Every structure is written in C-alpha cells, then in structure tokens.
Amino acid sequence: MKNQRVKRVGIKKSGPEPGRFKMEELRFGTELLKRGFASMQKGGVIMDVIDASQARIAEEAGAVAVMSLERVPSDIRKMGGVARMADPEKVLEIIDAVSIPVMGKVRIGHFVEAQVLESLGVDMIDESEVLTPADEQYHIDKKLFKVPFVCGARDLGEALRRINEGAAMIRTKGEAGTGNVVEAVRHMRNIMGKIRMLKGMNRQEMIDFAREIEAPAELVFECSERGRLPVVNFSAGGIATPSDAAMMMQLGADGVFVGSGIFKSSNPERMAKAIVEAVNHFNDADVIARVSKGLGDAMPGLDVHTLRDDEVLQTRGR
Amino acid sequence: MDAKIGVLALQGNVSEHIDAFCLAIERVKKKGASEVFEVRCPADLAGCNALAIPGGESTTISRLIEKNHLHEPLCNFTGGIFATCAGMVLMATDVADPRIRTLGLIEMAVDRNAFGRQRESFEADISVRGIDGGPFHAIFIRAPVATSTGFDVEVLARIDQGIVAVEKGKHMAFSFHPELGGDTRLHERFLRMQGI
Numbered sequence: 089m090k091n092q093r094v095k096r097v098g099i100k101k102s103g104p105e106p107g108r109f110k111m112e113e114l115r116f117g118t119e120l121l122k123r124g125f126a127s128m129q130k131g132g133v134i135m136d137v138i139d140a141s142q143a144r145i146a147e148e149a150g151a152v153a154v155m156s157l158e159r160v161p162s163d164i165r166k167m168g169g170v171a172r173m174a175d176p177e178k179v180l181e182i183i184d185a186v187s188i189p190v191m192g193k194v195r196i197g198h199f200v201e202a203q204v205l206e207s208l209g210v211d212m213i214d215e216s217e218v219l220t221p222a223d224e225q226y227h228i229d230k231k232l233f234k235v236p237f238v239c240g241a242r243d244l245g246e247a248l249r250r251i252n253e254g255a256a257m258i259r260t261k262g263e264a265g266t267g268n269v270v271e272a273v274r275h276m277r278n279i280m281g282k283i284r285m286l287k288g289m290n291r292q293e294m295i296d297f298a299r300e301i302e303a304p305a306e307l308v309f310e311c312s313e314r315g316r317l318p319v320v321n322f323s324a325g326g327i328a329t330p331s332d333a334a335m336m337m338q339l340g341a342d343g344v345f346v347g348s349g350i351f352k353s354s355n356p357e358r359m360a361k362a363i364v365e366a367v368n369h370f371n372d373a374d375v376i377a378r379v380s381k382g383l384g385d386a387m388p389g390l391d392v393h394t395l396r397d398d399e400v401l402q403t404r405g406r
Numbered sequence: 407m408d409a410k411i412g413v414l415a416l417q418g419n420v421s422e423h424i425d426a427f428c429l430a431i432e433r434v435k436k437k438g439a440s441e442v443f444e445v446r447c448p449a450d451l452a453g454c455n456a457l458a459i460p461g462g463e464s465t466t467i468s469r470l471i472e473k474n475h476l477h478e479p480l481c482n483f484t485g486g487i488f489a490t491c492a493g494m495v496l497m498a499t500d501v502a503d504p505r506i507r508t509l510g511l512i513e514m515a516v517d518r519n520a521f522g523r524q525r526e527s528f529e530a531d532i533s534v535r536g537i538d539g540g541p542f543h544a545i546f547i548r549a550p551v552a553t554s555t556g557f558d559v560e561v562l563a564r565i566d567q568g569i570v571a572v573e574k575g576k577h578m579a580f581s582f583h584p585e586l587g588g589d590t591r592l593h594e595r596f597l598r599m600q601g602i
Contacts, residue, residue, distance in 0.1 A: 114528045121527045124419075124547050124586050128461050128491070131417040148505075150470065152417060152463045187503065187518060188463055189548065211524035211548070234525045368416060368470055369446075 117234030122256035125189075125212065125236050126320040129153060129257070129343055133333070133364050134322070136160050136347040139178060140185035146350070149360030153189040153211070155345065156182045161218050161265030162348035162387065165399065171219040173201040179208050191238070196405045197223025199232075206235045212257070214238045217404035218264045218347075227405060230254030240324070242275045242402055244282035244311070245301030251319055252304050258317060260341070261402040262325020265348050267389035269332045271402060272325050273339065279321065280340040286312040316340075325402070328353070328386045330366030330379050337370035354384035408439045409602045412454035415444035416470035418462020418492060419585065426585040427458065430593035435602070448479040456485045456576075456600045459493030461547065461583055464518060467492055468506045480509050486576030486600045487511065488593070494579040495550050512574045513556025520551040520567055520581075532582075534563040534571055537591040544570070544582035551581050576600060 115121075132152025137143045143154045158174040159167065173194050183190045189211035194201035201222075202213050215228050217240050227250065230237040236256035241247035247258045260279060262272030282301070286308065289297060294312060298305040310318045323336035324345035333344045346363055353359040362379040369375035392400075409431055413423045427442045445451050457480075459467075471477050489497045498508050500515035521527070527548055531541035542563075551568030555561060562578075563571035570581040571592075576599055584592040 114530045116525065116528050118529055120545060120586060121524075121529060121547060124545055124583060125524055125527065127419040127422060128463070128547060130419055130421075130462070131415070132463065132466060147465065150466050152466050183523075188465060189524065206525065209523045209525065236524065364466075365473065368473070 119256070122236035123319055126238070126257035129189075129322075130320055131367065132343045133360075133367050134191065134343065134345045135350055135360060136345070137182060137351070138174075140181045142351055142356075143182045143185045143190075145357055146360060147186045147188050149357060150364040151188060151360065152343070153191055154182065154186060155191045155193065155214060155347075156210070157193045157218075160348040160351060161401070162267070162352055163265075164218060165265045165390075171195075173198070173205065173219070176204065176208055179205065179210065183209055193219055194228075195219040196221040197226050197228060199228045202228055202233060202237075206233055210235065212236050212238055214259075215255075215405075216240060217261060217401050221404050227253050238322070240402070240405070241279070243278045243301070245303045246406060247279055247317060247321070248301070248303035248307040248311070251307060251317070255319065257320045257322065259322040259324040259345055262323065262327070263392050263395075264325045264401050265390075266326050266392055266395075267328040267349060267352070267387040268392050269326045269328070269335070271392055272323050272327060272332075272336060275325075275402075276323055276336060276339045276341060279317065283311050283316060287315070327363075328389065330362045330376055330383075333363045334366045334370040334376050337367055343367065348387050352387035358383055359386070407455070407601045409435065409441065409456070409597065409600075410454045411440075411442045411456050411458065412445035412450060413442065413458045413460060414467075414476075414493075415446050416462075416474065416476075417466050418460040419583075420444060420460050422583075422585045423458045423460045423490075426590060426593055429588075430590035430597060431602070433590055434594045434597050438602075440602075447474055448476060451476065451479050451483060454485065456596070456602070457483060457487045458585075459487060459489040459496055460585070461491035461493065464492035464495040464501075464550075465503070465505050468496060468508075471496075472507065477507065477509070481511070486578070486596065488596045489577070489579040490583050490585060491547065491549060491581060494552070494581055497577065497579045498552070499556075512572060512577055512579055513559055514552040514569070514572060514579075515554045516550050516552050517568070518550050519548050521546060521549055524548055530565075532563055532565060532570070534592070535560075536562055536573070536595055539591060542584070542591065543587055543589060544584075545586050546570075546582045549581040552579075573599075
C-alpha cells in the first residue's frame with residue numbers, strides 16, 4: 089500500500105504517465121461536448137414519454153433518446169391550465185428505466201426548472217413552447233449550463249437567435265399535439281429555403297439579411313459557409329405516421345421528435361418501431377410502405393386552422 | 407491502394423466521420439483514387455476496403471444492424487474497422503446488455519456510459535501510443551470504457567476509469583471521438599495500417 093503511494097507521487101513529478109491527467113485538466117460542459125452530444129442523436133427518433141413503462145417501450149423500439157414530460161402535447165391541449173416541468177420523481181423513474189439518454193422539457197425562460205433538471209441528471213433540456221411560458225421577454229441563458237439545450241424555431245432567424253443564446257440543437261416547432269404535419273413542413277421549408285437563398289448573397293447582402301431576420305451576422309455567415317445550420321436540426325410538432333417522419337427527413341431534418349404521435353396511436357409499440365424504420369430508410373418508399381401496413385389508427389388529428397389564437401403553441405417565444 | 411472508406415450510416419454522427427476521413431486522406435495520400443461514402447446495406451459494405459462505425463446510440467445501431475441484415479457481413483468484413491464510442495461497444499466480445507448483439511471483432515469487455523450522464527461528459531488531453539506530436543485532445547461523450555482486453559489486443563490509451571483506445575490487427579476502437587476536433591492523427595495511423 090505504502091509502496092503504491094510512493095510510486096504514484098514519483099509519476100506525478102516526472103510528468104503525467106501515459107493516459108493520465110489531473111482533474112483540473114478535464115473540461116466539462118463545453119460547446120463541443122454539447123453539440124457533439126446532439127450530433128450523436130442524428131438519424132434517430134426521440135419519443136415523448138410520461139412514465140417508465142412508456143420509456144421502456146420507446147427504448148425497445150429503437151428510440152435514440154426519450155423526452156420526459158408530465159403530459160403529451162395533445163393532453164396538454166385538452167386539459168388546459170399551466171403546463172410545467174414534469175415531477176422530478178417521474179423524471180428519475182424514467183432515468184432509471186432506460187440506458188438511452190433522457191431529455192426533459194422546461195418552460196420558456198424558466199431557468200430554475202432547468203437547474204432542477206440538470207441536477208437530476210437529465211442529458212438534454214428542451215426549452216419548450218409546448219409548456220406554458222414563464223418569461224415572455226427572455227429565453228434561458230443556456231451558456232450558463234453544463235447540459236446541452238434544444239430549442240424550437242419556426243424560421244431561420246428564430247433558430248439563430250436560440251443558437252446565439254447557447255442552444256446546441258434546434259427542432260422546428262411545427263404545431264405540437266395536433267397530429268397534423270403541415271406546420272412542421274412549413275417551418276422546415278422556411279429554414280432550409282432561407283439557407284439555400286444565402287448561397288446567392290455576398291457579404292453585404294448577408295449583413296442586411298441578418299438584420300432583417302434579427303439574427304447575428306456571424307451565424308448567418310456560418311450557415312452560408314456550411315450550407316446548413318451550425319447545429320443539428322430535428323423536426324417536431326405534428327408527426328403522426330412513418331410517412332410524416334420520412335417526409336421531414338427528405339426535407340432536410342437530421343432526425344425527428346415524435347410527441348403524441350406514438351402513445352396516442354392505437355398500437356404504440358408497432359407505431360414506434362415503424363417510425364424508427366421509416367427514419368432509417370427515409371429515401372426508400374418500399375420500406376416505408378411495408379412498415380406502414382396495418383399499423384392501426386394514427387393519433388386523431390386536428391386541423392390547425394380551427395385553433396383559436398390562444399390555442400396555437402408555436403407563437404410562444406420568438 | 408485505392409481508399410474506399412465506408413461509414414456505417416444507420417444512426418449517429420455519420421457526416422463528421424466522413425469529413426474527418428476526407429481530411430485524413432488528403433493529409434496522408436500520395437497516389438490512387440479515394441472515396442468516402444455511406445454504408446446502409448450489405449451491398450454497400452462489399453464496395454469498401456475499410457469501414458468506420460460512428461458514435462450514436464449503441465442499442466439503436468445494434469437493432470438497425472439486425473434489421474438491415476448487416477450482422478454477418480460485418481463479422482466477416484475483411485478490411486479494417488475504425489470504431490468510436492457506440493462503435494467501440496459494438497466491436498467488443500462482452501457487453502453487459504442483452505439488447506446489444508456485438509460483432510465480437512476485438513476481444514474486450516466494455517462498460518457502456520462508464521462515466522455517467524451527459525453532465526459528466528468531458529474533454530481532456532491524453533497520451534495515446536502510436537502517434538507522434540504530443541497528447542491527443544480527446545472528447546468523451548457519455549463514453550464507454552474497456553475493462554479488460556484479450557492478450558492479442560494492444561492498448562493504446564488508458565485513463566483512471568479504464569482502457570479508452572485499442573488496436574487489434576487492422577481494427578481500432580476508441581471510447582472518445584477522434585472525428586470531432588480536427589486532429590486526424592489517429593485516422594492517419596488507421597489509413598497507414600490499411601496500406602492506404
């Protein structure tokens with residue numbers, strides 16, 4: 089025992105032994121780690137779950153991560169009232185049930201709910217318009233956290249404002265809890281289309297464009313150089329079938345979030361597996377056709393044009 | 407030799423691997439054609455002489471390997487495999503999770519999420535055998551470690567928590583992500599091992 093200790097001291101004096109480092113040389117919660125975590129989710133399906141048994145079904149079906157929340161969006165719509173972060177007990181129950189990453193939703197601007205989820209060990213925080221906003225002026229200052237954030241966006245300007253605040257991942261908002269993909273399509277087309285437009289602009293025009301969409305010019309230049317957003321971009325809000333999911337992938341999504349679409353369908357296990365396969369083979373209509381056969385009923389949908397202004401979730405936060 | 411490098415594109419950070427290999431080939435290659443492309447089915451795999459297995463969710467990738475009938479072709483693949491994070495889990499012989507059917511190409515036992523959750527993910531400079539130019543800046547994201555290795559497996563890097571880089575024959579496996587961060591020394595070593 090004594091010998092060992094002497095040996096270690098000797099090693100430290102002569103510089104680090106191969107593969108060793110001092111604790112103070114470790115860096116946690118960097119931008120690279122946050123964006124790196126998000127990029128590991130690419131090509132995957134992230135599913136909303138409200139308890140451990142749903143989380144196990146999602147993991148079994150091949151989800152890359154689960155999103156813990158108190159109620160799925162379609163129930164939030166029905167029940168009304170203030171929608172908040174899930175009960176920490178439920179979040180921990182979900183964390184214990186699965187080995188894939190667990191994400192959690194917090195209200196827009198509610199930095200203390202975010203602190204709580206970080207302390208519980210949630211792997212990524214979704215600052216989400218699906219919950220009732222806690223701050224109508226400011227989003228969370230996401231750079232203060234070690235855990236990465238994902239945020240919703242309807243257009244390029246909104247996406248870049250969130251990235252500027254520290255979001256490591258963007259998801260197009262769509263209109264959650266409707267089972268209607270039309271808004272998800274609108275938002276994805278807006279972001280991809282605006283990035284394609286940048287190709288034809290010179291620097292001056294891009295600076296002007298940045299002012300117009302209320303985004304930092306540096307991030308606009310970065311989109312132009314890469315031909316895509318600087319972070320991973322998933323699609324969300326209204327995906328209810330394997331074809332919906334594959335369409336969003338063909339439109340340029342890096343992956344999809346499915347909320348009510350799985351556990352409000354008549355056969356969640358099969359729907360979950362089918363959507364995972366459709367995302368994996370998003371360009372192969374034969375596979376999408378095969379997995380879509382006899383799935384039972386998708387979730388009941390809502391026409392977004394019949395929603396009252398105060399029922400529309402996507403306009404929360406801008 | 408021509409470089410025909412496939413990146414297993416079932417799930418995970420595929421494009422980062424493609425970019426890193428393109429950069430590494432540019433840095434080492436003297437002559438011959440080179441191609442880096444996505445591998446989604448057995449036919450794609452037949453067209454490459456080396457393969458990268460990216461990071462992602464090992465349970466998801468394992469399931470998709472089965473669904474896409476890639477398990478046997480991967481086990482019988484004759485080229486070298488460059489595996490990171492989830493890829494390292496898949497290369498092992500022994501993983502304590504019945505849902506993952508590993509390829510068993512490198513004799514080692516691997517622990518998934520060995521460091522904990524995302525808040526415990528970290529960056530650090532570590533020494534890695536087999537490359538010149540000083541420590542390697544390693545990025546560990548919900549990373550696995552190898553807890554034991556077979557006698558014919560060479561350990562390239564070890565930290566307090568376990569083994570984080572190994573080599574066997576033409577294969578290399580890492581707990582961390584050499585494809586993030588722009589340092590291609592490990593990719594270059596891999597290419598030289600393949601005779602590219």
